[in-house]
Amino acid sequence: MSEIQYPEKVLPGQPILPIYQPTDGSSSIKYIPGDNVRLESIVFNNQTIPTLISTTLGYVQITDQVFETEEDPSEEVKQQGNIKLVSVIARKEKQYSDNNTLDFNCRSYKAVTPQVGDIVLARVSKMTHQRVNVEILSVLPKSEEHKVNVNDNLQLLNLLPTETGEYFKALIRSQDIRSTERDSVKTWDCYQPGDIIRATVLSLGDGASFYLSTARNDLGVVFARNEEGQLLYPLDWETMVDPSTGQVEKRKCAKPF
Amino acid sequence: MNTVDRRRRLGPSNAIPLSFPSVESNSDIENTSVSSFNEQKLFIQLSNIPTATGSSFLQLGNNLLLASVYGPRPSFKRTFNSKAVLKITFHSSPFLSSRQTESTFNNNNNNNNNNHLNSDIDPEYQIVNSVILSTLETACSNLILLDQYPKSSIDIFVNLINTDKSTKFIELLSLIHTAVNLALIDSGISVKNFPSSIVSSSSSSSSSSSSSSSQIFINSIHSDIYDNDDEKDLQNEELLTFYIPKSTNNNTNIKSTLKDSIDDAIKQSRALRSELSQFCYNKL
Numbered sequence: 373m374s375e376i377q378y379p380e381k382v383l384p385g386q387p388i389l390p391i392y393q394p395t396d397g398s399s400s401i402k403y404i405p406g407d408n409v410r411l412e413s414i415v416f417n418n419q420t421i422p423t424l425i426s427t428t429l430g431y432v433q434i435t436d437q438v439f440e441t442e443e444d445p446s447e448e449v450k451q452q453g454n455i456k457l458v459s460v461i462a463r464k465e466k467q468y469s470d471n472n473t474l475d476f477n478c479r480s481y482k483a484v485t486p487q488v489g490d491i492v493l494a495r496v497s498k499m500t501h502q503r504v505n506v507e508i509l510s511v512l513p514k515s516e517e518h519k520v521n522v523n524d525n526l527q528l529l530n531l532l533p534t535e536t537g538e539y540f541k542a543l544i545r546s547q548d549i550r551s552t553e554r555d556s557v558k559t560w561d562c563y564q565p566g567d568i569i570r571a572t573v574l575s576l577g578d579g580a581s582f583y584l585s586t587a588r589n590d591l592g593v594v595f596a597r598n599e600e601g602q603l604l605y606p607l608d609w610e611t612m613v614d615p616s617t618g619q620v621e622k623r624k625c626a627k628p629f
Numbered sequence: 630m631n632t633v634d635r636r637r638r639l640g641p642s643n644a645i646p647l648s649f650p651s652v653e654s655n656s657d658i659e660n661t662s663v664s665s666f667n668e669q670k671l672f673i674q675l676s677n678i679p680t681a682t683g684s685s686f687l688q689l690g691n692n693l694l695l696a697s698v699y700g701p702r703p704s705f706k707r708t709f710n711s712k713a714v715l716k717i718t719f720h721s722s723p724f725l726s727s728r729q730t731e732s733t734f735n736n737n738n739n740n741n742n743n744n745h746l747n748s749d750i751d752p753e754y755q756i757v758n759s760v761i762l763s764t765l766e767t768a769c770s771n772l773i774l775l776d777q778y779p780k781s782s783i784d785i786f787v788n789l790i791n792t793d794k795s796t797k798f799i800e801l802l803s804l805i806h807t808a809v810n811l812a813l814i815d816s817g818i819s820v821k822n823f824p825s826s827i828v829s830s831s832s833s834s835s836s837s838s839s840s841s842s843s844q845i846f847i848n849s850i851h852s853d854i855y856d857n858d859d860e861k862d863l864q865n866e867e868l869l870t871f872y873i874p875k876s877t878n879n880n881t882n883i884k885s886t887l888k889d890s891i892d893d894a895i896k897q898s899r900a901l902r903s904e905l906s907q908f909c910y911n912k913l
């Protein structure tokens with residue numbers, strides 16, 4: 373396969389690649405826009421070419437697009453390199469990597485607004501019978517979405533600005549908490565205020581809050597403490613336990629591994 | 630004395646009133662140090678405010694500017710916003726505001742005395758502020774991809790720290806825009822293209838004969854249309870905003886010169902952009 377040529381570093385507005393790139397074989401590679409990349413039809417010498425254009429100053433990163441199968445979302449199926457995701461890692465984000473200079477996967481807290489379909493980390497702030505109110509703490513980068521506990525460090529680096537406690541507010545309706553027996557969900561058996569949960573953004577919601585959902589195996593409580601402040605560990609998807617006392621509490625847990 | 634200052638407002642009867650020595654105006658010094666605005670060296674520093682998403686500091690001669698971008702942060706409006714809301718605040722150091730109005734008035738007076746030798750009359754301070762804000766708002770809302778940040782607000786602060794009398798308002802305007810542009814690039818917020826802003830004084834014969842250099846300010850990006858030919862490619866420029874100061878002499882053929890001056894400005898804008906983008910690229 374011929375080596376694809378693309379710029380290493382890009383400026384905003386700089387074309388990166390046309391979306392289709394023919395290869396030596398019969399199949400062609402399709403590129404789809406990822407973070408900080410938009411698709412635009414540019415006209416070059418009176419010829420319209422659909423092209424991926426960077427929207428920020430940063431490094432180009434091209435990864436294989438990972439597809440989820442319908443039956444089991446956690447099972448990753450890699451296409452044979454035919455579809456690739458092009459994203460630009462903004463300049464700032466690199467300096468937040470800890471040891472390896474090439475490891476600039478995590479977005480910093482810069483310029484993150486939750487989008488529909490994003491996986492977010494949120495903290496439960498208020499509960500009623502019908503809904504759970506949460507605050508979105510962090511939006512997980514697209515590349516990290518499929519891994520639940522990556523090397524035991526949750527990606528909290530892109531924590532949204534907290535200096536004035538201004539988080540995006542969101543709510544989870546009781547029907548969206550789990551995928552089975554949606555109508556008989558007791559919200560207090562699934563979450564408690566203070567729990568940190570993984571959820572996906574269903575819609576932008578109304579003026580006040582986003583709508584989230586945890587109706588998937590990999591979504592739910594990832595971090596919780598009981599009334600004594602002891603850390604709880606998941607037993608199964610509906611129960612968590614405090615190992616020191618053996619006390620069991622009910623939570624809707626995210627699939628840990 | 631008794632009848633005049635019965636309440637001793639002026640202090641004891643033998644008090645000597647304070648007298649200040651008259652300050653020598655340092656306008657001579659300023660005038661000697663004046664060089665052509667476009668030939669001065671520009672100093673740029675990016676990311677100098679760690680808490681801001683993006684920031685830039687600019688120095689050109691005596692002009693000091695600080696621009697910072699915060700956001701996108703959640704906006705707590707009751708109404709649903711599918712786009713980000715832009716808030717732009719322009720702040721000039723308090724001692725500058727009086728000085729600037731003073732200087733503009735002085736300029737006006739001088740102009741009148743000198744029989745319109747310098748026909749560029751800077752707008753008054755109240756107008757200055759509104760021009761800065763409106764051009765910035767137009768430019769930024771055209772530049773930033775606001776759709777990508779629903780329910781958020783992006784705050785842009787511009788702080789004019791210092792300026793001098795020799796800098797014309799329109800030149801200051803382009804500096805302000807350059808500072809904001811660089812802060813936006815630095816912030817990593819999604820923008821359409823690499824912007825650059827420039828003041829160009831058209832050097833067409835008609836305007837030079839009447840000794841008025843009609844200046845025009847543009848802030849522009851490259852459009853999505855590209856051309857191999859450089860001359861042709863000049864057409865593919867997208868103006869974000871522009872500002873033409875009110876000229877005093879009733880130039881009737883201003884429309885015909887407008888196109889020329891815009892073309893000229895685009896050329897200069899391209900040149901500046903290539904330098905700025907090179908600078909940003911090397912910073913990466």
